[in-house]
Amino acid sequence: MTSKAGNGPGRPEAAIDPQTGPIARFAIELRQLRQSSGGRTYAALARRARVSASALSDAARGARLPTWPVVEAFVAACGPEPAAWRERWLAAQAGLVKSTPSSARAADATDPVALGAQRPTGGDSPYAWQPWPAQQAVDGADPEQAGCGQDATTATAFRVALAGQRVIIGQIQLRHSQHSHAAWSRFEGFHSLDELARRHHVEIEVIVRRESSQDRLAARMDYAFDYHWSDLLRTDQGPITAEVSVYLDDRLVAHQATHACHLA
Numbered sequence: 001m002t003s004k005a006g007n008g009p010g011r012p013e014a015a016i017d018p019q020t021g022p023i024a025r026f027a028i029e030l031r032q033l034r035q036s037s038g039g040r041t042y043a044a045l046a047r048r049a050r051v052s053a054s055a056l057s058d059a060a061r062g063a064r065l066p067t068w069p070v071v072e073a074f075v076a077a078c079g080p081e082p083a084a085w086r087e088r089w090l091a092a093q094a095g096l097v098k099s100t101p102s103s104a105r106a107a108d109a110t111d112p113v114a115l116g117a118q119r120p121t122g123g124d125s126p127y128a129w130q131p132w133p134a135q136q137a138v139d140g141a142d143p144e145q146a147g148c149g150q151d152a153t154t155a156t157a158f159r160v161a162l163a164g165q166r167v168i169i170g171q172i173q174l175r176h177s178q179h180s181h182a183a184w185s186r187f188e189g190f191h192s193l194d195e196l197a198r199r200h201h202v203e204i205e206v207i208v209r210r211e212s213s214q215d216r217l218a219a220r221m222d223y224a225f226d227y228h229w230s231d232l233l234r235t236d237q238g239p240i241t242a243e244v245s246v247y248l249d250d251r252l253v254a255h256q257a258t259h260a261c262h263l264a
Contacts, residue, residue, distance in 0.1 A: 013031065013060070016061075016062040021095065022065075022093075022094075022095030023062055023063070023092065024062045026062075026065065026088065027059070027060050027061060027062035028062070029088065030059055030071075031060050033080070034060065034078055036078075040077075041053075042054075042057045045077040045078070048076075048077040049074060049076060050073065050191045050194060051070060051073040051074070051077075051194065051225060052198060052225050055225050055226075056070070056073070059071060065092055065093060067226055067227075068086070068089055070226075071085060071089050072085075133145070134146070137177070137181070137232065137234070138234065139231075139232070139233050139234055140217060140231050141182075141231060142231055142232070143184045143229065143231070143232045146180060146182065146232065147180070148175075148177035148179075148182050148232060149177075150177075151177055151179045151180075152175050152176065153175070153176055154173045154174065155174045155176040155183070155263055156173070156174050156242075156258045156259055157171050157172065157173040157174070157258065158171060158172050158256050158257070158258050159171050159256075160187075160256040162253055163252075163253055163255075167192055168190060168192065169189065169190055169193040169246065170187055170188055170190050171187070171188050171190075172185060172186075172187050172206075172242050172257070172258060173187070173188065174240060174241070176235065176261075176263050177232075180232075181234055181235050181236050181263075181264070182233070182234060182235060183208065183233055183235050183240040183242075183261075184232040184233070184242075185206045185207060185208040185242030185243060185244065186227055186228070186230075186242070187204055187244045189223060189225065189226075189228075193246070194225055196248060197225065200248050200249050201222070201248070201249050202222070202246065202247065203220055203246075203250075204221060204222075204223050204228045204244065204245075205218055205219065205220035205221075205244065205245040205246075206218070206229055206230040206242075206243075207230060207242070207244065207245070208230045208231070208232070208233050208240060208241070208242055208243075209233075209241045209242075209243065210233050210239070211238055211239045211240070211260045212237065212238025212239065213237065215233060217230050217231045217232075217233060218230065219231065220245075220247075230242075236264075239260040239263075240260065240261055241257055241259070241260045241261075243255070243257040
């Protein structure tokens with residue numbers, strides 16, 4: 001059995017087979033919610049949710065599990081209390097982890113556990129393994145592929161404001177994995193930046209820097225209405241700083257750095 005829902009006026013959405021897995025079933029539930037709330041178009045929902053129409057549409061496409069902030073905005077725009085959907089989202093996330101047997105992961109040479117990452121130890125939000133090959137936690141590795149996200153904490157964070165204005169558009173965080181002795185920068189955009197991104201081309205450059213050697217890793221990309229993060233640097237070679245630059249139509253409009261932190 002497949003699910004096929006319209007997108008209001010215009011071309012209907014592609015059918016989804018619920019047998020595909022937890023992502024497909026969750027996407028079908030989101031489509032049913034939208035239809036039960038009047039079948040508003042994604043553009044109409046976006047105006048209520050303050051999230052882009054493309055992000056809302058992608059959440060119900062069934063290709064990947066949407067982030068909780070997107071789900072929360074989707075549900076709120078349709079009317080119900082978002083908190084009631086938190087358990088559904090967590091169940092879908094847990095289903096992703098269970099769909100790959102631990103024995104298969106252990107037998108794979110690219111298993112993050114085999115490369116030294118910690119295996120999840122429980123909690124109500126299980127760690128979701130990345131679909132790409134695992135990496136060692138060395139300078140230049142992706143922190144998610146290196147399994148650093150499992151025990152990650154925010155060492156320090158600073159709000160980011162538009163230059164010369166009292167407008168907060170996000171925050172830059174220095175993320176830290178004590179188990180992997182790794183740190184990286186992560187930027188989270190706020191609704192004020194989402195609004196700018198609907199009218200302008202917004203790019204985010206996240207930077208992580210090792211103060212002792214001035215080693216610097218940077219990644220610049222289009223704003224995705226989600227988290228943006230850099231590759232990692234090892235923390236056993238000196239204090240680390242996180243930075244972000246925000247560009248609006250190729251013009252630098254915001255820059256912020258954290259304090260340098262000594263992280264074990």
